[in-house]
Amino acid sequence: MSATTDAPHLLVVDDDARLRALLQRFLAEQGFRVTAAADAAAARRALAAVSFDLMVLDVMMPGESGLELTESLRRDGPEVPILMLTARGAPDDRVAGFEMGVDDYLAKPFDPRELALRIRTILRRAAPPPPPADTSTGPVQIGTRWFDPQRAELRGPEGVVRLTGGEQSLLLALAQRPNEVLSREEIASALGTPEAGERAIDVQVTRLRRKIEPDPREPRFVQTVRHRGYVLRPGV
Structure with missing residues (x-):
């Protein structure tokens, strides 16, 4: 499946070059447009230039961590949905991500199909909802x-x-x-x-x-x- 020009545009941020390339190729095959960045600084440059639909972000990176980048973006940056990737699987680490404003969390190692499923779930959630069945529901x-x-x-x-x-x-x-x-x-x-x-x-x-x-x-x-x-x- 090749991505169309109106396909969701993802930013993948991971300092592991091999994993970054694998994710970029797999997600492109799933029909997404994908841009990759090796660290938080490169991610910031990409976010300043392009409006992304979702960011797949590694928590453990040299320099500014994924959690620190998330905290900064949620304070004064774009409200791009964030799916956090991490080798940490403890509940406390998951909660820390949610506290910073992460939308979802996936521990390494993971099944790429689950990653794609979670991405689509977040994108559906972020999309403008259809009118409710009861149209009398007002502000x-x-x-x-x-x-x-x-x-x-x-x-x-x-x-x-x-x-x-x-x-x-x-x-x-x-x-x-x-x-x-x-x-x-x-x-x-x-x-x-x-x-x-x-x-x-x-x-x-x-x-x-x-x-x-x-x-x-x-x-x-x-x-x-x-x-x-x-x-x-x-x-x-």
Whole structure:
């Protein structure tokens, strides 16, 4: 399968030249356009020149690590979805990636077919959602901001609030069922990561609260329901 000009454009960042070349060839065969970079500096140059649909990023690189690059991009860079590759498989390392704003995580060694599947899942999640079956679902007020479920867009006095793919999917799932408690399992399914652990879901909620709550330590809108899950309480 050859990539077309409108195929998703991926940036693969890995300091292992052999793995980088293998990924570039495999993903191109899967129909993606692929650009490769050997380190964070090369990735930054590529991101400054091209708008990518997704970045496949190795966590362990000389100089600036993948986690450090992710933290920097999430602070003041483009909101490109990120799939982290790492030799580390411990839950704490996975959580660290989610805390920095990674959309998904795949431990080495991995099956390339699983990588392609996860990439497509993230891209679907990041794409504008189709109108919900119940078209009466209107914008939901969250303090001084409004979330439009049909556009999956959060707006406030400052304009559009930038959300990562995971944050957007989480808020969409909650906003489509306001005042209804969603279990962590339901949220994981909505995020397209049914294998995600409870801690990973809690991290996504924490990240979302930082963007919508006046005081994330005392959440008014995304509330925890002990032993059950989370609920969105719309309002001012």
